[in-house]
Amino acid sequence: xxxxxxxxxxxxxREEKRFPRTLRPAVHLAPRIGWMNDPNGFSRYxxxxxxxxxxxxxxxxxxxxxxxxxxxxxxxxxEHLPAxxxxxxxxxxxxxxxGTAITHPDGRHMVMYTGFVLDEEDPQGRGIQCQCxxxxxxxxxxxxxxxxxxxxxxxxxxxxxxxxxxPRLWQxxxxxxxxxxxxxxxxxxxxxxxxxxxDGESWSSGKVFLKNEDRLGWMWxxxxxxxxxxxxxxxxxxxxxAPNKRVYALLxxxxxxxxAFLKESARILDQGFDFYAPQTVETExxxxxxxxxxxxxxxxxxxxxxxxxxxxxxxxxxxxxxGGRILQRPIGELEAYRTEPVIRRDLRLEDEEIRIDGxxxxxxxxxxxxxxxxxxxxxxxxxxxxxxDSWTEFRFxxxxxxxxxxxxxxxxxxxxxxxxxxxxxxxxxxxxxxxxLDRYSAELFIDQGENVLSTxxxxxxxxxxxxxxxxxxxIMDIAKYGIKEK
Ligand code: FRU
Numbered sequence: 001x002x003x004x005x006x007x008x009x010x011x012x013x014r015e016e017k018r019f020p021r022t023l024r025p026a027v028h029l030a031p032r033i034g035w036m037n038d039p040n041g042f043s044r045y046x047x048x049x050x051x052x053x054x055x056x057x058x059x060x061x062x063x064x065x066x067x068x069x070x071x072x073x074x075x076x077x078x079e080h081l082p083a084x085x086x087x088x089x090x091x092x093x094x095x096x097x098x099g100t101a102i103t104h105p106d107g108r109h110m111v112m113y114t115g116f117v118l119d120e121e122d123p124q125g126r127g128i129q130c131q132c133x134x135x136x137x138x139x140x141x142x143x144x145x146x147x148x149x150x151x152x153x154x155x156x157x158x159x160x161x162x163x164x165x166x167p168r169l170w171q172x173x174x175x176x177x178x179x180x181x182x183x184x185x186x187x188x189x190x191x192x193x194x195x196x197x198x199d200g201e202s203w204s205s206g207k208v209f210l211k212n213e214d215r216l217g218w219m220w221x222x223x224x225x226x227x228x229x230x231x232x233x234x235x236x237x238x239x240x241x242a243p244n245k246r247v248y249a250l251l252x253x254x255x256x257x258x259x260a261f262l263k264e265s266a267r268i269l270d271q272g273f274d275f276y277a278p279q280t281v282e283t284e285x286x287x288x289x290x291x292x293x294x295x296x297x298x299x300x301x302x303x304x305x306x307x308x309x310x311x312x313x314x315x316x317x318x319x320x321x322x323g324g325r326i327l328q329r330p331i332g333e334l335e336a337y338r339t340e341p342v343i344r345r346d347l348r349l350e351d352e353e354i355r356i357d358g359x360x361x362x363x364x365x366x367x368x369x370x371x372x373x374x375x376x377x378x379x380x381x382x383x384x385x386x387x388x389d390s391w392t393e394f395r396f397x398x399x400x401x402x403x404x405x406x407x408x409x410x411x412x413x414x415x416x417x418x419x420x421x422x423x424x425x426x427x428x429x430x431x432x433x434x435x436x437l438d439r440y441s442a443e444l445f446i447d448q449g450e451n452v453l454s455t456x457x458x459x460x461x462x463x464x465x466x467x468x469x470x471x472x473x474x475i476m477d478i479a480k481y482g483i484k485e486k
Contacts, residue, residue, distance in 0.1 A: 001140075005086035008066055012057045012083060019308040025438045026363045026485045027337060028294065029053075029313040031068055032080045035060050036311030038222055038277035039291050040067060041101030045109045046138050049075055049281060051291065052084055052111075053313070054098060060310040062300070065095045067113070071138075074333040075289060075316040077486045084111075084134075084141045091115040091130055091148045098166040098222055098277065099131075105175070109136040110200060112179060114165040115148055126162040128152065131181065133200060146201040150181070156193065156206050158185040166222045169200075180209060182220040182236075190219045192236070194259050210234070210261040216248050222277040225254075225261075228288055229321040234261055235269065237277045242298040243417040245276055249326055265324055271422045272405060272444070272453035273299070275314060288319045289331060294441055294454055299417050303458055314454060315436060315443055328449040330365075330436055338365055338481035345477045348373070349470035353381075356478065360464045362457075364437050365481045370474050372398060372429040378472035384437060385410065387463035392455065394444055398429040403446065403453070411459030424451050438483070 015033045024030055029051070037054035044050075048071045055068035067085035070078040085096045092115030099113030111134040116127045130148035134141045152161025163184035171177050177197040183206075184190045193206040212220070217238025224235040234250040247269040253262045269278070270292070278292030292314045303310060316331040342358035350373075359366070362385060370380055377398055383391040390411050395404040401424050408418040424446060434445040439461070444453045468476065 002086060002088035004088040005066075005083065008057055008086050009082045015057070015308075016080070021485070023307065023309075025312055025440060026483045027076055027334065027436075028315065028438050028441060029070060029078050030309050031055055031057075031311060033057055033308060034310075035062055036068065036293070036309070036313070037062065037065070037295070037297070038098045038293050039279045039313060040098050040113065041111055042279040042281045042291060043101040043103070043109070044281060044284070045101070045103055048073055048138075050101065050109070050138065051078070051313075052101070055083060057083065060305075060307070064093075064116075065097060067096050067141075074336075075291075075331055076333050076337060081139055084136065085113065085143075087116075089115070089143060089147065091117060092132060094118045094127055096132075097129065100167060100169045100279070102169055102171055104135075104200075105171075109138055109141070110169070111136060111141060112167040112169040112200075114167065116165075119162065122162060128161050129164045130161075131167050131179070144201065149201050150179075150195065150203050154195070154203065154206060155183060156208065158187055159183045159193075159206075160186055163190075163219050168223045168225060170225075179203070180223045180225060181206070182223060184219045189215070190217065192220060192223055192234075192261070207259055209259060210263065214266065216266065217245075222279070224279050226280055226282070226288060228319055228326070231321060232261070233319075233321075233326070234263075235278060235280070243273075243296055245297055246270070247275060247278060247292065251321075251324060251326075267326065269326070269328075270452050270454050271420065273407070273417050273420065273455045274441070275454045278314070280319070290317045290319055290328065291315075294456065296417060302416055303456070312441065317449075317452075325450050328452050329445055330434070330443070334365070334436075334483075337484045339484050340482045342480045343478070347476045347478065348473065349468065349476060350375075350473040351471055353467050353469040355465065355467055359466055359478070359480045361466075361482070362437055362439050362461065362464055363483050363485070365483055366433075366435045366437070367479045368431075368433045368435075369477045370396075370431040370433075373473040373475060376472045377429055377470070377474040379470070380431060380474065381469040382433075382435070383465075383467045383469070384435070384442065385457045385459040385463045386465035386467060387460060390459060390463060391465075391467075392442065392457050392459070394433075394435070394453075396431050398431070403451065405444070405453050405455060407455060407457070410457060411463060420453065422451065422453075436483075
């Protein structure tokens with residue numbers, strides 16, 4: 001083991017005590033200590049799920065990433081393992097960037113990631129990016145002597161080796177490997193490349209799997225590809241003008257002869273402020289589970305500076321497809337964590353703002369259904385993490401089918417990115433909402449998860465009030481649960 005990894009491991013073991021349970025989110029995964037960004041290597045290996053993450057143990061800002069490592073049986077409760085990779089080789093000394101993991105037929109955990117080395121000559125201060133392998137047993141990971149296995153020399157004409165990262169690796173039925181790799185061509189824009197290999201170490205020359213014909217961002221990051229109820233889904237995290245980094249889910253087919261993605265449609269996966277770089281895994285019972293970094297990379301600086309960590313993952317979400325819609329819902333396993341239900345049915349609200357006994361707090365799982373009354377239903381506002389005039393607001397205007405998310409009054413840490421308005425499918429005038437609030441975040445699932453909005457909530461910890469406001473009149477059913485903390 002390198003000194004860098006050994007020191008990182010000793011440091012996290014010692015310093016994680018500065019991050020007590022009471023400061024952690026209840027069910028959202030946060031780093032052991034320090035900084036977390038993208039999920040990496042999300043996989044089932046042996047009898048547990050493994051998740052790695054972009055990790056700087058030494059501070060609460062991004063810095064030459066290690067790979068942090070956690071394991072779980074139910075994808076809700078995670079156990080921290082020692083950091084798996086450190087930036088300790090010539091080809092990755094400034095960071096072990098994002099990547100993926102699969103189980104090799106011989107039983108080893110096979111990891112592919114991007115090595116990053118700052119380029120002194122680059123006027124923008126970027127780094128050279130190359131692709132590397134590491135082999136593990138679920139705890140200890142050893143980098144391949146063949147590294148780097150793909151470099152700038154393997155790029156098709158025009159490719160920029162400073163923008164060549166985040167391998168998405170898989171193995172075909174015939175035992176050969178494929179990897180998808182985003183790359184930028186300064187002349188023609190970003191594209192996704194595909195390479196093939198017999199052993200994972202020597203790779204073919206790259207071909208273009210998908211071009212950016214629709215201008216979805218100037219550089220793609222962190223691709224994922226999987227099938228969902230009979231269609232292929234390609235996830236791309238697109239770098240764009242700040243603060244519009246977002247995740248696109250493309251539906252389509254893979255042309256296996258040409259090794260190309262045939263896009264049929266594209267949608268934004270999460271319409272909130274904070275969601276990026278997701279990866280998925282398939283459970284043993286065939287569900288597709290997605291987990292993302294609950295942060296907009298452009299606004300990671302807007303936060304209280306007195307916490308011993310920065311960054312967390314979204315809840316794991318189950319994906320389903322119905323026609324052209326992708327539906328997301330919090331993983332079913334979360335229901336086993338519900339406690340102390342408060343259930344009210346047929347509450348009539350008319351031009352008023354109410355509080356409901358027993359429905360307050362910053363850690364809760366809330367389900368709500370709102371039906372219009374004859375007299376007309378003009379708007380609904382849910383204000384949460386509220387203290388006096390400070391709150392985060394979710395608003396629904398049924399006549400226009402509009403949803404608003406507004407955190408312009410959300411406590412002392414002013415976010416640069418405040419308000420969102422989205423048009424949802426006219427769903428009669430009913431609203432179905434599930435909201436998980438977990439200390440520093442809210443994830444809102446609307447209409448069976450066809451629309452999802454995620455946001456960080458950096459309000460004071462005692463901002464615990466929740467109010468319900470209706471203009472016009474409507475009938476509400478509501479169920480609120482606490483969430484058991486492990
Ligand atoms: C996305 C990203 C990846 C890269 C990693 C570095 O957030 O920029 O493209 O691999 O973060 O930490």
